[in-house]
Amino acid sequence: MTLSLITLLLTTALVTAVFRSVPDLARPGLPFGVAAPPARASDPAILKARKRFIRTVVACGALTAALAVPAAFIIDPEAVTAAAVTALVMCDTAAYALAGRRVRAAKAAGDWYAGAEQAVTADLSFRADPVRVPWRRTIPAALVLAATIAIGAARAGSLPDTLPGLDGLSLDGGPRVPASFLTAAHPVLAQAAITIAVPLLLAAVLKSRPEIDAARPADSARRYRIYLRSLANLLLFTAACANLTLLGIALRLWEVLPPSPAATLAVFTPLLVAAAAAVALEVRVGAGGHRLPGGEPEDTGLVQRDDDRHWHLGGFVYANRDDPAVLVHQRAGGFQWTVNLGHPVGWGAVALLVLVVAGAALLGIVDLPSRGL
Incomplete structure (x- = not known):
């Protein structure tokens, strides 16, 4: 209690x-x-x-x-x-x-926009010299995945008939479950999904439309480029931390790691470190790089175009049929992107996500909320 x-x-x-x-x-x-x-x-x-x-x-x-x-x-x-x-x-x-x-x-x-000259700005350097996925930084997550697979393969022949139920943050106390491939391989499958999905998602984010301010085009483009590089490093670091936590959960599931408060703390420490890194990046860089020190003063005489009519639910949902962008930076703050629901590919991405979650639930990889009768 x-x-x-x-x-x-x-x-x-x-x-x-x-x-x-x-x-x-x-x-x-x-x-x-x-x-x-x-x-x-x-x-x-x-x-x-x-x-x-x-x-x-x-x-x-x-x-x-x-x-x-x-x-x-x-x-x-x-x-x-x-x-x-x-x-x-x-x-x-x-x-x-x-x-x-x-x-x-x-x-x-x-x-508020009376008398203001509204505009949008593009920076072609993001196409000619884009910020790329730092593929070398995907190696730590892949190595943790490989280590987990190796440990699981060594333990597979000696697993008991039932495995411990991992009850919340305590990783103990739930009813034991029958041992099966999917039951035992839950953490490994989650690691594989993270190791593959995070770089792919990052690649899509890095190719999305950059957020450039028409009032300060050069300076905002410089800040946004720094922001993307920092975000790429953070996401790949977080993927490695998540895989470390899943390794700890796998060791508990396979009864290699005995239950204890110290073990639970050790298992979730990587996620706490990743969360601290995200907070530090937000404080230092900010969404779109708006917290970074300014560069040379600019005075274009323009203001960024008011496009509130395309944003809904407080800046969380974006729908614009005339915008060719599929992914756009969310307005609500933080390191978040949203799909343009006015674009056909956006609806396809949402449908694909629903199918993936439904398939994972059917295979037992994830548990959907249920209500007891």
Whole structure:
């Protein structure tokens, strides 16, 4: 019970902290996913919406903890945690969308783009000299995968008839499950998926349309190039860390690693390191490189085009039939891309993802949520 309560409180605090940081992660010209000219970055309407959002997020987190902790003593703690976190994410997301609507309303009422000359800018150097996938940095993840396969092959002949159920973060306590190839190979299959998918996804991201500011084209292009290189290194480092965690889970599943708090900490430490690296990169570089030091002053007399009509759900969803780009950088902040749902390939990518998840669920590689009768 103590571990379940700690997990509940930590998860609630983490979700609250993540949503609380969203306004800080956003680029200056995109408060709550709404395009705003530089002169309006400190508009009272934006500041007011920001304060309301932060107060709401903190209040929702406190209320969730206050209600969920007593409930965990009465109902299954894991079910309470899942329900509480789901409700908290939904409330915080609604608060974010509401803040965006308030900023949009103020923008329309004040006619923020009146008199501004809007434009978009392209930098052909991203085609002539693109940022490429640093393939050598994929080697650590591949080596961890190879090591896991080798250990699994050596252990395969001596596996017991049943394997331990890995119950949450404790990696212990769940009902034992019959030993089979898919059951025993779960971690290895996940490692293989990560080792293959992350470089492919990174290659697509690096070829996506760069985010260049029409007001500062040269400087924003320089920053974005640094941002892409840093992001590539982070993603491949995270892939290696995820494979290390999966190696630890495999050792526990194959009963090579005995259960203990120290073992659990060791297993999940690589993911904590990867999360710390992501936070450090966000603080140092920022989405699109907007936190990097500026270069030579520029004054094009232009502002980035206002394309709010193509963005929905607070800057998370993009749909533009006239845009040939398939992947675009999300407006919500952080290191996120989204598919252009106005492009036929975008719908194909979504359909493919659904098929992959459904196939993995049918094969038992991933477990979909279920409801007991």
